[in-house]
Amino acid sequence: MKAPIQPPKWAARLLHWFCAPHLVNELEGDLLELFAQRVRAYGIREARRRYVRDVVSLMQPFAMKEKREKYPQPALIQPAMIRNHFKIAFRNLAKHKMFSIINVLGLSAGMTACFLIALYVHFELTYDTFNQKADRIYRVAADIKTSSETLRYAISPWAMASNMQNDFPEVEAFVRVQKEETLIRKGDLKFIEENTVLADSTLFRVFDLKLLKGNPKTALVAPLSLVLTETAARKYFADADPVGQTLMLGDPSEPAQVTGVMQDPPANSQIKGDIFVSMSTYTAHQDKNIEREWGSFGAIAYVLLKPGTVATAMERKFPAFVQNHAGKMMAEQQMQISLSLEPLRDIYLHSTRPADESGNVDNLYIFSAVAFFIMVIACINFVNLTTARSVERAREVGMRKAVGAPKSALARQFITESALMCMIAFVLSMAIAAALLPFFNALAGKQVSKGIIHELPFVAMGLVIAALVGTTAGIYPAFVLSSFEPVKVLKGRFTTSIKGVMLRKGLVTVQFAISIVMIIATIVVYTQLDFMRSHELGFTKDQMLVVQAGTGRDRDAFKASILNFAGVRSAAASAAVPGSWTPQAYSKVENISGEMQAGNLDVYRVDFDFIRQYGLKVVAGRAFSKAYSTDSTQSLMINEATAKVLGYRSAGEAVGKKFEQWGRKGVIIGVVGDFHFKSLQENIKPLTFRITDFWNGNLLSVKIDGGDVKQTVSAIENQWKQANPDKPFIYYFLDEFYDRQYRADERFEALFLNFAALAIFISCLGLLGLASYSTIQRTKEIGVRKVMGASAASIVGLLSKDFLQLVGIAFVIAAPLSWFAMHRWLEGFAYKTDIRAWIFVAAGLLSTFVALATISFQSIRAALMNPVKSLRSE
Amino acid sequence: MKGTYLGEFEEVVLLAVAILAGDAYGASITNEIEQQMGRSVNLGAVHAALHRLEEKGLLSSRLGGATAERGGRSKRFFTVTMAGTKALDNIREIRNRMWNAIPKPA
Numbered sequence: 001m002k003a004p005i006q007p008p009k010w011a012a013r014l015l016h017w018f019c020a021p022h023l024v025n026e027l028e029g030d031l032l033e034l035f036a037q038r039v040r041a042y043g044i045r046e047a048r049r050r051y052v053r054d055v056v057s058l059m060q061p062f063a064m065k066e067k068r069e070k071y072p073q074p075a076l077i078q079p080a081m082i083r084n085h086f087k088i089a090f091r092n093l094a095k096h097k098m099f100s101i102i103n104v105l106g107l108s109a110g111m112t113a114c115f116l117i118a119l120y121v122h123f124e125l126t127y128d129t130f131n132q133k134a135d136r137i138y139r140v141a142a143d144i145k146t147s148s149e150t151l152r153y154a155i156s157p158w159a160m161a162s163n164m165q166n167d168f169p170e171v172e173a174f175v176r177v178q179k180e181e182t183l184i185r186k187g188d189l190k191f192i193e194e195n196t197v198l199a200d201s202t203l204f205r206v207f208d209l210k211l212l213k214g215n216p217k218t219a220l221v222a223p224l225s226l227v228l229t230e231t232a233a234r235k236y237f238a239d240a241d242p243v244g245q246t247l248m249l250g251d252p253s254e255p256a257q258v259t260g261v262m263q264d265p266p267a268n269s270q271i272k273g274d275i276f277v278s279m280s281t282y283t284a285h286q287d288k289n290i291e292r293e294w295g296s297f298g299a300i301a302y303v304l305l306k307p308g309t310v311a312t313a314m315e316r317k318f319p320a321f322v323q324n325h326a327g328k329m330m331a332e333q334q335m336q337i338s339l340s341l342e343p344l345r346d347i348y349l350h351s352t353r354p355a356d357e358s359g360n361v362d363n364l365y366i367f368s369a370v371a372f373f374i375m376v377i378a379c380i381n382f383v384n385l386t387t388a389r390s391v392e393r394a395r396e397v398g399m400r401k402a403v404g405a406p407k408s409a410l411a412r413q414f415i416t417e418s419a420l421m422c423m424i425a426f427v428l429s430m431a432i433a434a435a436l437l438p439f440f441n442a443l444a445g446k447q448v449s450k451g452i453i454h455e456l457p458f459v460a461m462g463l464v465i466a467a468l469v470g471t472t473a474g475i476y477p478a479f480v481l482s483s484f485e486p487v488k489v490l491k492g493r494f495t496t497s498i499k500g501v502m503l504r505k506g507l508v509t510v511q512f513a514i515s516i517v518m519i520i521a522t523i524v525v526y527t528q529l530d531f532m533r534s535h536e537l538g539f540t541k542d543q544m545l546v547v548q549a550g551t552g553r554d555r556d557a558f559k560a561s562i563l564n565f566a567g568v569r570s571a572a573a574s575a576a577v578p579g580s581w582t583p584q585a586y587s588k589v590e591n592i593s594g595e596m597q598a599g600n601l602d603v604y605r606v607d608f609d610f611i612r613q614y615g616l617k618v619v620a621g622r623a624f625s626k627a628y629s630t631d632s633t634q635s636l637m638i639n640e641a642t643a644k645v646l647g648y649r650s651a652g653e654a655v656g657k658k659f660e661q662w663g664r665k666g667v668i669i670g671v672v673g674d675f676h677f678k679s680l681q682e683n684i685k686p687l688t689f690r691i692t693d694f695w696n697g698n699l700l701s702v703k704i705d706g707g708d709v710k711q712t713v714s715a716i717e718n719q720w721k722q723a724n725p726d727k728p729f730i731y732y733f734l735d736e737f738y739d740r741q742y743r744a745d746e747r748f749e750a751l752f753l754n755f756a757a758l759a760i761f762i763s764c765l766g767l768l769g770l771a772s773y774s775t776i777q778r779t780k781e782i783g784v785r786k787v788m789g790a791s792a793a794s795i796v797g798l799l800s801k802d803f804l805q806l807v808g809i810a811f812v813i814a815a816p817l818s819w820f821a822m823h824r825w826l827e828g829f830a831y832k833t834d835i836r837a838w839i840f841v842a843a844g845l846l847s848t849f850v851a852l853a854t855i856s857f858q859s860i861r862a863a864l865m866n867p868v869k870s871l872r873s874e
Numbered sequence: 875m876k877g878t879y880l881g882e883f884e885e886v887v888l889l890a891v892a893i894l895a896g897d898a899y900g901a902s903i904t905n906e907i908e909q910q911m912g913r914s915v916n917l918g919a920v921h922a923a924l925h926r927l928e929e930k931g932l933l934s935s936r937l938g939g940a941t942a943e944r945g946g947r948s949k950r951f952f953t954v955t956m957a958g959t960k961a962l963d964n965i966r967e968i969r970n971r972m973w974n975a976i977p978k979p980a
Contacts (some may be wrong), residue, residue: 029940029947030900030917036943037905057918334971572934 005044007035007051016057019063027058034135048335052374070257081409082416089417093424096389099769104425105387106765111377111429113758115441117371119455123448124359127268131208133304136172138341140164140301140354145336146599151584154353155296156301157337158283161200163325164301168317170309176279177271178297179356183727184275185248186236188729193232197273198282198299207271208306213243214260220278223285224249224256226275229264235274238634249277251727256281267447270348270357294326295333295531295586302344311341333586336596363748370755373514378758379473380507381766386418386477387504388773395479398489402696410482415474422470430459443754445747472658482775505806508770511763512810512847513817518756519843520818521825524835528826531833532742538675540615540703541577544734545713546577547720549700550727551692560698562719568713569703575696578677579738587661587688589638592647596660601642602660602685604677611637611672613703621655621670624691628689632691633648634666640674642686664690679741680831701734760847767803770857775799775862781860783870792863799859807851813842818843880932880961888909888932891952896944899949900924910922923943924952932958 015026015031017858031054038047093100128134142156155178165174181194191793204216211219212230219227226247233242242258249256265272283291286615290296317682318339322330328654330336342351400410434452434506441448472683549555559571576582585603588596604610608631619640624631636659643654653672658667676682704712713731720729775782782795819835826832880888891898900921907915908955927933938951954962957972 025947026900026937027917027921028951029923029949030904030946032947033901033941033944034904034917037901054917057916058921060922062922063918355923 007031008048011052011055018059020065024260027063080366080654085413086420087561088413089420092417093421096392097327098772099385099389102366102423102765102769103382106381106762107378107422107425108429108432109758109762110374111425111462111466112432112436113374113755114371115429115433115458116436117367119449119458120366120440120444122458123268123446124349124364127359128270128344130266130269131344133206133208134344136305136307136309137206137344138303138305139342139344139347140303141342142297143338143340144600145338146334146586149733151600152353153297154300154351154355155297156299156339157326158290158296158298159292159294160339161301162291164303164321167321168314170305170314171303172306173202173205173304174301174328175200176301177203178299179273182249182275182311183253183275185253185726189236190726192728193275194732195273196275196277197271198279199276200279203271203276203335208303209265209271210263212263213241216260219260220276221280223276223278224254224279225259225281226256227260227262228258229262229274231264232274233261249281252851270344275760294329294337303341303536311343317342335586339607343390347807353554367751367852370518373760374755374762375469375656377511377762377766379469380763381769382418382421382473382512383476384504384507384766385769387472387480388770394483394484394489397484398486401484401486401584402490407482412658414478414481414644416835418474418477419470422466422473426463426466430462438796443747443750469537478560504770507716508803508811509806509813511766512851513806513814515756515760515815516811516847517818517821518752518759518837519846520814521822522749522753522756523839523843524822524826525745525752527833527839528829529742529745529749532680532829532831533739535676535831536615536678537578541578541735541738543704543706543709543717544599545702545704546732546734546737547700547702547716548698548730549573549720550724551696551698552694554723555700557699558720558723561723562702562716565712565715567705567708567715570609571700571702571707572613573692573697573700574610575605575692575699577699577701578675578732579679579734579741582677582687585662585688587643587659589659590657592653596658597646600647601661602677602687602688605697606689607692610701613701616675617673618670619673620651621668623670624689630666631669633664635667635669636661636664636670637670637689638668639672639684639687641684642688643671645686660758661688661690679843681829683830747768760850764850767851767854768857771799771803771858773860774802779862779870782865786867787871792860795863796856796859799862800855801856803851804848807848811847815840856871880965883919884923884927885965887920888927888954888958891933892954892959892962896951896953898952903952927958928952931955940949
């Protein structure tokens with residue numbers, strides 16, 4: 001077979017690959033001509049060989065270079081051109097003030113919201129991370145299992161600390177903290193310090209709390225030592241040096257020495273307080289046996305593990321450790337203690353154990369989503385408004401193209417414009433955010449930020465994001481605008497494409513769908529909160545004043561002294577009131593099968609008047625009564641929930657059954673109807689009542705007349721001051737106190753309401769822009785219609801119809817989504833309202849109304865315009 | 875003057891263009907040089923020289939007709955410019971002068 005008389009294909013391909021296009025033709029011609037001649041002269045093999053050699057020899061710079069353009073390409077970035085872009089951009093902003101304001105306002109509103117939410121989310125996510133050793137710090141939490149339930153505590157047995165330090169070489173340091181309310185006096189100054197913290201001397205070794213004055217190693221060693229935060233130091237000593245000074249601590253008070261001043265702990269620290277008291281004050285001074293108690297729980301314990309320790313491996317040794325030290329006690333008490341380690345950084349957001357403050361990951365997700373959607377709405381606005389203006393810009397684009405602007409230069413121009421707009425919006429939003437921060441802190445109930453100066457990294461990040469948003473949001477309009485054909489545009493036969501209109505309508509629909517979801521969510525949250533506030537609680541909480549009145553005989557005397565006041569109806573003492581914390585007592589109660597069922601039950605220690613005053617219904621048996629001498633030591637009352645736990649079918653069956661609890665033995669004398677002593681988020685738990693001991697029951701509930709509340713309160717206050725000149729008068733109203741449990745939810749509602757309003761506001765801005773655009777488009781049509789006899793009302797209707805359709809579609813999308821989301825949210829409540837149809841109707845009507853109002857700005861003006869004006873020019 | 879300096883191979887190519895007078899293009903020049911000098915020449919070397927000479931202004935070019943042998947691809951014809959003729963004359967004169975300067979054997 002003879003090879004075809006052809007040069008090697010690969011060499012030809014090589015030539016085409018490297019050779020500049022304007023040369024390849026003639027060079028290949030030469031090559032082919034020589035090849036043909038050489039085939040004749042030397043034969044095919046030699047010709048092919050020479051061909052390859054020639055191709056290779058042609059791989060030289062001259063052959064690869066592109067031909068120079070006839071007209072030199074201008075540099076990509078030219079100062080003059082950029083200056084021109086900015087000039088045109090500013091002129092455009094100034095010329096269309098309305099559009100510019102709407103656009104910038106919408107964008108900056110969105111940015112502000114995002115910025116604030118980002119601050120909040122960051123604040124929550126960085127809880128406790130200021131501790132450099134945070135990854136080695138764990139909280140030792142205890143679960144207590146009894147025959148009836150498992151209690152999950154954040155606190156741990158008092159005896160655990162010293163034993164754990166001795167038994168585990170992995171432990172580098174161990175610290176216990178316990179928050180308390182303490183009376184502090186200095187001369188005439190007296191305060192109940194709500195944020196006093198008992199802490200071991202190792203506090204400063206485990207946590208990165210900075211001691212400004214004093215020795216961190218010894219400051220909290222001796223009993224009756226105090227470390228003040230800067231704020232507390234200023235409060236008590238103004239500018240004087242507090243170290244070495246004395247404060248009167250507790251009630252009855254003892255002198256305690258200030259040994260140090262520390263920097264205020266960060267707002268997002270679990271270890272928070274104003275005054276830190278040495279733990280030894282309690283363990284080595286007030287209750288010397290407590291360190292040996294395995295059955296007493298208190299104080300939250302944190303361990304700092306040595307580097308390289310595996311927490312799970314250490315946890316595996318805990319059962320043996322507990323059994324070794326507390327085995328006997330647990331067997332006697334029929335309970336089982338198990339310990340676990342919780343990483344410090346996960347506690348705030350993820351731990352479900354009771355805590356003074358805890359975050360909610362779900363809320364963070366919700367807020368992040370809200371921020372994201374608000375930004376989406378704002379961006380959609382931006383895109384919509386910019387493309388909508390394309391008609392006006394069309395001639396400019398046409399001229400620029402005719403003069404020779406390439407598409408890329410035009411796209412650059414429009415992106416510059418949108419970036420500029422974003423920058424203006426960014427500056428504006430930072431100013432707004434700075435002004436809003438104090439309000440936002442109040443709304444969130446936390447010092448999320450001290451001021452915008454402290455958030456420079458965030459501002460910088462915001463700037464980057466703003467630039468990014470400006471560019472991306474500018475891309476679509478830029479390409480739409482720059483793709484206009486100059487011939488068509490300049491002839492004046494310009495119509496926007498159907499596709500563009502559809503896209504804009506789709507975007508508006510999305511905006512409104514998001515807004516409607518937010519409206520519905522806000523209404524549902526509101527109705528749920530309203531439901532909780534007005535729900536029948538099973539006790540009287542109105543006009544109930546709660547006074548911290550001390551214990552024992554002092555309190556009884558005070559109670560007697562105010563009973564004959566004009567506005568006071570009755571008074572009752574107790575250790576807990578609805579909505580407050582209740583202790584749990586290890587109790588044994590006879591159940592339906594006659595066994596002594598053990599469990600930890602909530603305890604109300606009350607006096608003889610409590611049941612009556614709170615309007616609690618006694619459904620079986622009788623209430624406590626002074627007529628029975630045994631009531632103060634051998635009687636117990638329970639609620640219906642307890643009777644149910646014990647297996648009794650009716651409340652009456654429980655009366656007369658035996659109980660043992662906290663050193664008392666006797667019988668159940670009565671059953672109280674269930675009432676909500678905790679928030680409605682929880683189901684009603686078993687509860688027991690017993691008569692107060694002389695050392696507790698410091699809350700005096702005073703039922704007062706509705707008439708002159710102020711005067712009654714001040715009369716009581718005067719009486720208190722007379723009787724107790726050295727103690728502050730502390731009181732609150734029960735209804736406010738009880739509703740405080742819903743504060744987190746109320747905050748959630750307030751935040752949601754604000755952001756929903758913002759979302760609607762931005763959506764409306766978008767709608768306004770779009771409506772004004774479309775009315776301008778239809779000016780002539782409206783003129784013709786009016787000439788033919790259309791009424792103003794029919795024209796308004798015509799213009800509104802299109803947009804109302806969009807709102808309708810948005811509603812259809814939003815309703816099921818929001819139903820689903822809010823249904824999930826409500827599942828977190830034990831007692832919840834239904835999602836009723838009226839909520840959707842209301843949301844639909846509201847959004848329709850807002851949309852109509854927005855459109856009417858433009859449509860009414862258009863409808864009233866004189867047709868002569870709109871038709872004259874052509 | 876750097877611009878007018880001619881390398882040896884450039885000189886040969888320039889001469890070949892002058893010889894071919896009006897029918898000078900890549901392939902024909904290559905053949906001409908091979909015949910005149912009796913050695914094979916790479917097309918790449920020829921074109922590189924042509925390119926340089928054109929840049930120096932000693933040659934000018936125009937695109938011209940195609941043949942079937944070339945697969946229909948056009949030729950680029952080269953002609954010697956005035957400057958090119960002058961450069962050749964110049965070289966020849968220098969050479970002549972140098973030849974003349976060689977002392978004749980007595």
